[in-house]
Amino acid sequence: MDDEKIIVCRCEDITLKEIRDLIKEGFTTVEEIKRVSRAGMGPCQGKTCGPIIAREISRITGKPIEEVYKPHNRPPFGGIFFKEIVGETDEK
Amino acid sequence: MNVAIFEEKEFLGGQLIKQTHKFFGSKDESAGIRGIYIAKNLINEIEKTENIDLYLNSMVMGYYEDGVITALVNNKMEKFIPKKVIIATGAFEKSIPFENDDLPGVFGAGAVQTLMNVYGILPGKDVLMIGSGNIGLIVSYQLAQARANVKGIVEISDHIGGYLVHASKVRRLGIPIYTQHTIVKALGKNKVEGAIIENIQTHEKKEISCDVICLATGLMPLSDILNQINCEMKYIPELGGFVPIRDENLKTTVENVFVAGDVAGIEEATAAMLEGELTGLYAAYEITGKFDKRINTIKERLKDLRKTSSKVVNGLKKLNLYEDFIVEPHESLGDLHKTGIPEEEKIENLLSSKKERFAILECFQKIPCNPCVSSCPTNAIKMDGLNEIPKLDYDKCIGCGNCVAVCPGLAIFVIDKKKESVILPYEFYPLPEKGEFVEILDREGNLLERNQVLSIRKMKDKTNLIEVKVSKENLKHSRHIRVVR
Amino acid sequence: MKNRAAVVIIGGGINGVSIAYNLAKAGVKDVIVLEKKFLAYGATGRCGAGVRQQWGTKQNCILSRESVKIFENIKDELKVDIDIEFKQKGYLLLAFTEKEWNQFHKNVQLQNSLGINSKLLSPQEAKEIVPFLNTEKLLGAAYYEKDGHANPFLTTLAYAKAAEKLGVKIYKGVEVFDIHVKEGKIKGVYTNHGYIATEKIVNAAGGWSQEIGKMVGVDLPVYSERHEILATEPVNEILGPMVMSFSYNIYCQQTPHGSFVMGYGPKETSKSMRSTWQFLETMAKKVTYLLPPTKNLRVVRQWAGYYNISPDRQPIVSSCNEVEGFYMAIGFSGHGFMLAPAVGVIMKDIILGNKLTWDVVLDIGRFERNEIIKEPSVV
Ligand SMILES: Cc1cc2nc3c(=O)[nH]c(=O)nc-3n(C[C@H](O)[C@H](O)[C@H](O)COP(=O)(O)OP(=O)(O)OC[C@H]3O[C@@H](n4cnc5c(N)ncnc54)[C@H](O)[C@@H]3O)c2cc1C
Ligand code: FES
Numbered sequence: 022m023d024d025e026k027i028i029v030c031r032c033e034d035i036t037l038k039e040i041r042d043l044i045k046e047g048f049t050t051v052e053e054i055k056r057v058s059r060a061g062m063g064p065c066q067g068k069t070c071g072p073i074i075a076r077e078i079s080r081i082t083g084k085p086i087e088e089v090y091k092p093h094n095r096p097p098f099g100g101i102f103f104k105e106i107v108g109e110t111d112e113k
Numbered sequence: 114m115n116v117a118i119f120e121e122k123e124f125l126g127g128q129l130i131k132q133t134h135k136f137f138g139s140k141d142e143s144a145g146i147r148g149i150y151i152a153k154n155l156i157n158e159i160e161k162t163e164n165i166d167l168y169l170n171s172m173v174m175g176y177y178e179d180g181v182i183t184a185l186v187n188n189k190m191e192k193f194i195p196k197k198v199i200i201a202t203g204a205f206e207k208s209i210p211f212e213n214d215d216l217p218g219v220f221g222a223g224a225v226q227t228l229m230n231v232y233g234i235l236p237g238k239d240v241l242m243i244g245s246g247n248i249g250l251i252v253s254y255q256l257a258q259a260r261a262n263v264k265g266i267v268e269i270s271d272h273i274g275g276y277l278v279h280a281s282k283v284r285r286l287g288i289p290i291y292t293q294h295t296i297v298k299a300l301g302k303n304k305v306e307g308a309i310i311e312n313i314q315t316h317e318k319k320e321i322s323c324d325v326i327c328l329a330t331g332l333m334p335l336s337d338i339l340n341q342i343n344c345e346m347k348y349i350p351e352l353g354g355f356v357p358i359r360d361e362n363l364k365t366t367v368e369n370v371f372v373a374g375d376v377a378g379i380e381e382a383t384a385a386m387l388e389g390e391l392t393g394l395y396a397a398y399e400i401t402g403k404f405d406k407r408i409n410t411i412k413e414r415l416k417d418l419r420k421t422s423s424k425v426v427n428g429l430k431k432l433n434l435y436e437d438f439i440v441e442p443h444e445s446l447g448d449l450h451k452t453g454i455p456e457e458e459k460i461e462n463l464l465s466s467k468k469e470r471f472a473i474l475e476c477f478q479k480i481p482c483n484p485c486v487s488s489c490p491t492n493a494i495k496m497d498g499l500n501e502i503p504k505l506d507y508d509k510c511i512g513c514g515n516c517v518a519v520c521p522g523l524a525i526f527v528i529d530k531k532k533e534s535v536i537l538p539y540e541f542y543p544l545p546e547k548g549e550f551v552e553i554l555d556r557e558g559n560l561l562e563r564n565q566v567l568s569i570r571k572m573k574d575k576t577n578l579i580e581v582k583v584s585k586e587n588l589k590h591s592r593h594i595r596v597v598r
Numbered sequence: 599m600k601n602r603a604a605v606v607i608i609g610g611g612i613n614g615v616s617i618a619y620n621l622a623k624a625g626v627k628d629v630i631v632l633e634k635k636f637l638a639y640g641a642t643g644r645c646g647a648g649v650r651q652q653w654g655t656k657q658n659c660i661l662s663r664e665s666v667k668i669f670e671n672i673k674d675e676l677k678v679d680i681d682i683e684f685k686q687k688g689y690l691l692l693a694f695t696e697k698e699w700n701q702f703h704k705n706v707q708l709q710n711s712l713g714i715n716s717k718l719l720s721p722q723e724a725k726e727i728v729p730f731l732n733t734e735k736l737l738g739a740a741y742y743e744k745d746g747h748a749n750p751f752l753t754t755l756a757y758a759k760a761a762e763k764l765g766v767k768i769y770k771g772v773e774v775f776d777i778h779v780k781e782g783k784i785k786g787v788y789t790n791h792g793y794i795a796t797e798k799i800v801n802a803a804g805g806w807s808q809e810i811g812k813m814v815g816v817d818l819p820v821y822s823e824r825h826e827i828l829a830t831e832p833v834n835e836i837l838g839p840m841v842m843s844f845s846y847n848i849y850c851q852q853t854p855h856g857s858f859v860m861g862y863g864p865k866e867t868s869k870s871m872r873s874t875w876q877f878l879e880t881m882a883k884k885v886t887y888l889l890p891p892t893k894n895l896r897v898v899r900q901w902a903g904y905y906n907i908s909p910d911r912q913p914i915v916s917s918c919n920e921v922e923g924f925y926m927a928i929g930f931s932g933h934g935f936m937l938a939p940a941v942g943v944i945m946k947d948i949i950l951g952n953k954l955t956w957d958v959v960l961d962i963g964r965f966e967r968n969e970i971i972k973e974p975s976v977v
Binding site: 052057059066097102103107109 | 637638751873878886895897
Binding site for chain 2: 870872873874875878879
């Protein structure tokens, strides 16, 4: 498999190769990888890529998933427009 | 008590309304009914109930330390302070990485089901399914019903993940299941034109041309809101990943917060419905002190249902639930587990009767399901428990075909040795006409012969019964028909 | 893990790694950084990462001016191939009250005298820089185009890599839970991975620095307070500078990645690290009033971190009279990211007993000497 062509984080366009390189550099938790690479900061907030990255770290380092990944979610779930918060729906 | 339901979509029903197949389970829990109708019944109940406020198109976005829930209602952020909160946000699909996995044409199974069953759109013509769990098998079947060409089902493990009756259903359509295989690459420049799959043992590769790759690689609890309020979670692969730690009443580690359904661990609709009832009543019990008897009966029913789901029960044990619950060990089903095709010997056993016309119950796996029992007018089908294998009393069986029509697994057939005919369940369109010559297919979808349709029984719930003439040697092999015009 | 070190730095935020790098660069061997979670877990990874030189006190001006020089040449300085995404698109500070406008006049004079060429703008001129700015009630603005923003994770990472190249050992997941002091002298630290003998400890624990102080029996004059912040989904570049107002209480910027990041100072202090719906609501009102097109931006994340506040809103970079070998770089009061490059240099001077590279007074004794001039320009 050509890991440069495998997109792990679709939201932020990050490949398996980039993730593997970061793991080799010593970033061995999903949270750290998110901070250095933005993988997991996209619209889905890491729902899709978080588990994949976790499995990859676990596979490479031999650590159990619980040690490398703690899903941690920041509100607002799903995203919200400022106008929806202030209650202004007029587009103009 | 006032109840408010928040639903992100414009309709209620969640995954259920995408399920056009019949559910297993006990007659008491809507067994034999198609998921979509179960959903419709529940929705009707809800709409009839005055003290339920429905917020559709309303996504819950935040659950904050001070107990405030924010939701996006009619494009405006609104705030609510509930006494009790039940989180039943279900699950989302896991995806697996492979080369070119970002090509248009790579879909999740949920998206394919929504397109197909909610909006009536086919995502493509030739589909490769990844994953042979119940979702992969069922969506493959539904795709075939919608006249897509399913090129195969790829399964990394050495056995089929879903119920074997579902596997048999797709096999007789001629869909191969590649166990011990995985997808390594999507082919195509701007869209999917094919895929390369690989045998994980021999590393032998195979190219399959297709315009859709459908991922049915499992579900994970959608626990965002639980994580926001710091519910304690535990990683339990048997339940799909991180699940909330909770007690037997589905109460989480955060005061006043309860869970039900897939968000508490990936299981099935029947379990989810019972969990919903349990946790709803328990939340009400905490407020009113009532309902304790009903709560206990539901717990018993849940236990009963889980008798054969060793995976789920083992997962629950890790949460210190069901601690002294004993799961029946899995019996070996031999090749059936790898291929979806029952072994010769097992079929021969069913055929040993001297009678001319009788039902054949190709039901070999213990699953919680019993609609056949009560469908029989002569009480010929017996089951020792919800999870047992049904046994047919050949002396009583009159070969009426009622059970053929109700079996959610489409695993029952009637053969008539004298008339040289078989009654098959049929869920495809167009229906053949009486007297029409159709292709008779075997358990792997291979053509056995062309022969005549003797009768058609159109059933209310759309599993129609087709009786076809077949030659003597093909009686025990004929399991599906194809209408060719 | 090593069990002895010349210097143990507690905290893997931007200041911890900057100090480690500068010590190693000056030839100190056996420097260890201990981080309880992972690099930039604390305020550094949660901050707005704005970099401004328009301050109201001489110290803050000098520290930020010198830090910007380092940010501008970070690759030459650190010799690691990491782009810290330093962007200089200016800071636009808005004045809505007379008092504030007068202060801006004073600030700009001070800044100009220190080589920071900021200037005052009329509301009209401010609108030229940010065309969609709501200038209602705006009296004027201060602007400096050399202010800007950097990526806090990558900056921390760059410093960490550079430090490691010079022999520093950085241990993640190692939490200090007590400090061994004997006869007023540092002897070592107790961690969840064992004891490390050392005679010098640097407290760079940000929001947790008070707790570290308690471990050596010193009550540090700082406190931590929750500050909330949010980010939107990325959009095309529409906002050049960081827009900031002290009286209206807001800062807002667009990062090079395209997302908007913004926050304001809390009305009440909280020790919780959780975010609130009140912040989301108030922030939405503020920003859509001041920068109306933002109403079409979608918020994707809100979070919180600690400001570690000192009495005069300027950092305490100092040794400690009570305990020999105990050093601290704390109390950054919401601007510790931008000052970190210079703080690393100063801390190195202090530990090595050198004359300070720049003319600043950051020692903890200043509060007793009553030599404090409070920074007037903070959110
Ligand atoms: C919302 C917000 C916005 C901000 N905006 C800006 C801005 O625009 N520009 C700017 O310059 N600054 C800004 N700041 C301030 C800036 O983030 C901080 O001043 C700076 O990051 C402090 O860095 P530090 O290294 O001192 O502390 P931190 O980054 O907090 O690092 C301390 C580290 O110590 C670790 N630690 C604590 N206790 C222990 C222990 N016992 N053992 C081991 N490790 C321990 C922690 O895990 C943490 O990683 C902002 C802050 C916040 C919260
Ligand atoms: S896939 Fe990584 S953030 Fe969405």
